[in-house]
Every structure is written in C-alpha cells, then in structure tokens.
Amino acid sequence: MLEGKRILVTGVVNRRSIAFAVAERAQQLGADVILTSFGRIRRMTERSAARLPKAVEVVELDVNSERDLEALPAEIARTWDGVDGVLHAIAHAPGDALGGNFMGAPRASAIAAFETSAYSYKALARALTPLLEEASLVGLDFDAGVAWPSYDWMGVAKAALESTSRYLARELGPGGHRSNLISAGPIATAAASGVPGFSSLADSWRAGAPLGWEVTDPYPVADAVCLLFSDLSRAISGEIVHVDGGYHAVGGLMAPITPETARAVS
Ligand SMILES: NC(=O)c1ccc[n+]([C@@H]2O[C@H](COP(=O)([O-])OP(=O)(O)OC[C@H]3O[C@@H](n4cnc5c(N)ncnc54)[C@H](O)[C@@H]3O)[C@@H](O)[C@H]2O)c1
Helix, strand or coil, X not given: CCCCCEEEECCCCCCCCHHHHHHHHHHHCCCEEEEEECHHXXXXXXXXXXXCCCCCEEEECCCCCHHHHHHHHHXXXXXXXXXXXXXXXXXCCCHHHCCCCCCCCCHHHHXXXXXXXXXXXXXXXXXXXXXXEXXXXXXXXXXXXXXXXXXXXXXXXXXXXXXXXXXHHHHHHHHCCEEEEEEECCCCCHXXXXXXXXXXXXXXXXXXXXXXXXXXXXXXXXXXXXXXXXXXXXXXXXXEEEECCCHHHCCCCCCCCCHHHHHHHX
C-alpha cells in the first residue's frame, strides 16, 4: 500500500510511542522512513529505531527550534529528493498546564502547550514545503470537541491543532498536498503517563467504546495513519478520523454483555 513512499515520522521516543507503531507499519507496507528526534532523547529514539524492521536514519528536530527547522530540508535531501508523507506526533505541556488546575495555569504554560503541540504542525509543514510531492500530512489528535478531566490546556492546544490542520488543508491543497488528523483513543505512552488521570480516561474507554479499546495497542491508530498516507485516501483532506473504538459516537456506558445478549446477537 505504501510501496515507494518516503515518509518522515516525528515523535518516536520509545517503542510505546504511537509514532513507533506508525514507522513499523509503514515499513511493513513498503515505505522508506526517516525519523526525527532531538537533544538528550535522541539516543532513546536511536535505540528504538534499531528495533524497526528496516534500518532508518534519525535527523535532528526540536520543532520549536528555528535553526532545526531551517536545516531540516537539507538534512532530508541528503537521502531523498522529495517527501510523500509526514507524521506529526508531537505534544508537550508543562505540568502546571495539566492536571485539573485549568483556571490557575500560568499564561506562559498555556502558550508553551500551544507552541509545541499545535503551532509546530504548521512550522513543520512550512519547513518541508520545498520537498513535498503530492504529500499526505497526518497529525495525532485527542478529541477536542469536549472538555476532559485533567487534560486542560493540552485540550485547548488540541483544539488549535484541529483548526491548524484545516488551515493546512486549505493552504497546501492547491499544491496537491493533504492534511488530516487521527483522533485516537487513549494509548499508554510516555506522553500519556504525564497526563494526571489518564487511567480514568482509559477506564471510560474500556467501559464506553462500542468496539472495545485496548490502551496498550497503538496499531489500530498506526494502520489508520498508513491509510491516510496511501493513495486510497487521495481525496481526503481537512478531515479528523476517529480511531477510538467508536467512543466519540456514543453517550453513556455500554450495557454489560450477559449470556442472553450474547446469544441474541450471535
Ligand atoms: N497517548 C495517547 O493517549 C494519545 C491519544 C491521542 C493523541 N495522542 C497524540 O499522539 C502524539 C504522540 O504522542 P504519544 O502518546 O505517542 O507519546 P510519546 O511520548 O511517545 O510521543 C510524544 C513525542 O513528542 C516529542 N516532542 C515533544 N516536544 C518536542 C519538540 N519540542 N520537538 C520535537 N519533538 C517533541 C517527544 O520527543 C515524543 O517523541 C501526541 O501528539 C499526542 O498528543 C496521544
């Protein structure tokens, strides 16, 4: 499905990263992959990269560094003369912008969450524009249509990411490029462990998702990202695809499955 596609994947810090599953699946589907990482965590990214099916390069990118963004196209051009797909899997909020103190969070922390988690999607797209070839850009979202417990200013940043993706679809579409988001259910990653109350979110998903939801399995999300990288989705842009076991579509908890209901549906 991705044979010959050149896909840049940000956001691999370890093997639990959603981006790691995306890189693995993309390679299995025939893509060439380059990863980005930065600073002290680069060694962790390189260790994880060694577990991918095929060897990959890791290039430096702190998405808040203008110097890294300027250098990025030349770094990639050493290996590829174009880019077909980009995964934005980057988010960060200072601790005082999360965890239930929405009203008390300092201005600087809210701005930092926005800069790293939303503005960075535009910054990345802009830096890569000279290399994009009818490219598919994909970002990772957590449904910003409602206010969640504890998610606080990261939730606001995700709302901004959703809007940013629509503007990218508009700005890049005439050049033949697409921008879409996957709105994922909760996955147990390093970023998730920094969200106080993550386990109660995970419990809500287990109880509420019509298809069920496994927080340790990022592959349903990775598969949908690959679908968006593929030509099968060539006319989809500005979209938010929920990969959440159907949770977003229902209110309340699922009724427990009894032997009678199981018999009735079989
Ligand atoms: N885990 C979940 O439940 C969940 C659900 C929906 C969406 N998401 C989103 O998925 C994306 C990936 O997160 P994850 O859950 O796989 O966690 P993760 O911790 O594995 O990945 C987060 C990544 O962001 C990177 N990052 C942070 N600041 C950066 C910067 N300045 N420059 C470059 N990279 C930077 C980190 O290095 C890390 O690789 C995030 O956007 C997150 O909000 C996660």
